[in-house]
Amino acid sequence: MTPEEFRQAGYAVVDWIADYWATLPQRPVTSQDPPGTLAAGLPAGPPERGESVEAVLADLDKLIAPGLTHWQHPGFFGYFPANTSGPSVLGDLVSAGLGVQGMLWATGPACTELETVLLDWLAQALDLPEKFRSAGPGGGVIQDSASSATLVATLVALHRAAGGRWREVGVEGRYRVYASTEAHSSIEKAARIAGLGRDGVRLIEVDPQSRAMSVPALRAAIEADRAAGVVPALVVATVGTTSTTAIDPLPQIGPVCAEYGVFLHVDAAYAGAAAICPELRFGHAGLEYADSYCFDPHKWLLTGFDCDAFWVADAGELVEALTVLPEYLRNAATESGAVIDYRDWQVPLGRRFRALKLWFVLRWYGVEGLREHIRRGVTLAARFADRVRADDRFELVAPHPYGLVCFRLRGPDEANEQLLAAVSGTRRVLLTHTRVTGRHTLRLAVGAPQSTEVHVDEAWDIISGAAAGLVPPG
Ligand SMILES: *Cc1c(COP(=O)(O)O)cnc(C)c1O
Numbered sequence: 001m002t003p004e005e006f007r008q009a010g011y012a013v014v015d016w017i018a019d020y021w022a023t024l025p026q027r028p029v030t031s032q033d034p035p036g037t038l039a040a041g042l043p044a045g046p047p048e049r050g051e052s053v054e055a056v057l058a059d060l061d062k063l064i065a066p067g068l069t070h071w072q073h074p075g076f077f078g079y080f081p082a083n084t085s086g087p088s089v090l091g092d093l094v095s096a097g098l099g100v101q102g103m104l105w106a107t108g109p110a111c112t113e114l115e116t117v118l119l120d121w122l123a124q125a126l127d128l129p130e131k132f133r134s135a136g137p138g139g140g141v142i143q144d145s146a147s148s149a150t151l152v153a154t155l156v157a158l159h160r161a162a163g164g165r166w167r168e169v170g171v172e173g174r175y176r177v178y179a180s181t182e183a184h185s186s187i188e189k190a191a192r193i194a195g196l197g198r199d200g201v202r203l204i205e206v207d208p209q210s211r212a213m214s215v216p217a218l219r220a221a222i223e224a225d226r227a228a229g230v231v232p233a234l235v236v237a238t239v240g241t242t243s244t245t246a247i248d249p250l251p252q253i254g255p256v257c258a259e260y261g262v263f264l265h266v267d268a269a270y271a272g273a274a275a276i277c278p279e280l281r282f283g284h285a286g287l288e289y290a291d292s293y294c295f296d297p298h299k300w301l302l303t304g305f306d307c308d309a310f311w312v313a314d315a316g317e318l319v320e321a322l323t324v325l326p327e328y329l330r331n332a333a334t335e336s337g338a339v340i341d342y343r344d345w346q347v348p349l350g351r352r353f354r355a356l357k358l359w360f361v362l363r364w365y366g367v368e369g370l371r372e373h374i375r376r377g378v379t380l381a382a383r384f385a386d387r388v389r390a391d392d393r394f395e396l397v398a399p400h401p402y403g404l405v406c407f408r409l410r411g412p413d414e415a416n417e418q419l420l421a422a423v424s425g426t427r428r429v430l431l432t433h434t435r436v437t438g439r440h441t442l443r444l445a446v447g448a449p450q451s452t453e454v455h456v457d458e459a460w461d462i463i464s465g466a467a468a469g470l471v472p473p474g
Contacts, residue, residue, distance in 0.1 A: 012053060017089065024070055024073045030070075031066060038063060072449060077446060077459060079445065080445050081403070081448055083299065083302045083303065088360060094353075098353060103349050104334060106333045111353045112339065114353075118355050118359055119134070119311065120133050121362060137315060138315055140309060141342055142309060142351075143309075144306040144307075146295070148347060150294070151193060151194070152322070153292045154233075154234055155194060156322075157291075158233050160317060162175075162231075171194065174231065175196060176199075177201045178221060178235045179203060180205075180206050181205060181206055182238065182241040182244070183241065184269065202225070210246055210247075212246045212248050212249055232262045237253050237267070244397070250284075250286025265291065266287060268284075268294065268295040274374050275295075276371055292310065293311050296309075297361075299447075301370060303358055307354055318345055323344040378403055380451060385400050385405045394409055395409075397436045397441045398436060407444070409467055413439060416441070419470055422466035423462055442463075
């Protein structure tokens with residue numbers, strides 16, 4: 001493809017994306033194709049001769065789009081949002097066009113330096129503790145996902161718990177990771193990958209109301225483990241749990257970690273973005289105790305997947321835990337000690353220029369524009385929660401400090417399962433579910449860029465109408 005051919009095909013692709021976004025509201029939010037539909041529509045093998053981009057675009061319309069769940073759809077209220085935006089896509093396009101591999105500072109100096117500066121900008125925008133800024137021993141890096149950030153935090157915590165010997169001897173002895181019963185599954189996965197085995201993670205009970213980690217239970221678990229010869233290595237506290245956006249109490253967890261010398265990682269994958277608004281920073285109280293922190297701009301900050309922002313207070317310890325320097329990567333810049341080689345801050349060696357999409361997003365919206373986006377989500381969620389609260393057939397199951405509302409029909413789980421099925425069947429809106437204190441609970445998470453009052457009200461009308469078909473009146 002010559003640059004001139006690329007130009008023409010590129011315009012057509014950008015037009016296709018713009019048309020896709022413009023027509024989202026008219027599309028069903030989910031696909032109803034049975035499994036195997038796409039494979040049945042595709043040829044049995046690759047084309048022998050090249051085809052035009054127009055032919056591919058036609059098949060995007062015919063075969064791919066109908067088989068998707070449309071995450072940017074205004075009726076998408078499932079899971080957590082995975083926002084994208086025009087500037088994010090354009091930044092990603094530039095990254096793809098440059099094709100820079102930023103494993104070392106020397107393999108693309110501006111790629112590394114833009115990332116360092118942007119993570120400092122983000123830290124400033126979220127008002128994160130000074131220790132995470134690159135001016136001191138700390139700093140930030142972009143990981144692909146919060147799961148990877150947690151894995152890296154786990155490895156550094158093990159390195160520390162092993163007295164700096166983990167990288168030589170591996171997991172020798174018994175170490176333990178602590179997180180609440182509401183914490184994300186990626187914590188258990190990270191512990192498993194790190195070789196901690198089945199008993200590597202101890203799940204700490206939560207307060208039945210707030211769903212936040214019980215600090216007395218955390219302390220008791222750490223003390224019992226120490227008495228049994230197990231080394232407490234890491235506490236992962238969650239700000240905004242996946243199930244209900246519960247907030248673990250960092251101001252009390254932090255001192256316990258400090259007392260026992262346990263590494264504290266804070267997972268704010270979804271809710272961290274809210275801290276761009278000063279009035280939504282409550283979840284970060286006590287963050288100064290954390291050794292590392294992450295959140296996903298790819299969830300709620302208009303930056304397309306994948307983009308997790310991860311900060312550590314001590315970058316030296318991180319690099320010490322992860323670095324391996326083969327001869328073929330040796331270079332003068334690395335040896336000077338004056339540069340950051342982000343390959344040492346992550347699991348893979350290679351990395352693409354993800355900072356570009358963040359840069360495009362921050363420059364297009366400005367911090368104020370991003371605040372508006374977050375506030376709109378919080379306001380719409382509150383609007384929906386008001387509808388739920390005003391209808392005695394329903395109950396709110398948890399507080400809704402951010403953009404997620406957890407609610408259920410008063411009554412048996414089966415009625416709630418039927419309600420979710422009926423709502424999903426309309427294909428106008430997508431909600432997902434969870435279990436809260438054992439009870440089937442519906443989740444409505446606002447955050448798709450195109451969602452407005454109209455769509456939240458429509459969601460309520462659909463839910464309320466479907467409930468009328470299930471619950472005897474009165
Ligand atoms: C979504 C989520 C994760 C996982 O995020 P990825 O970036 O997809 O790995 C981890 N923790 C919490 C609390 C989450 O909500």
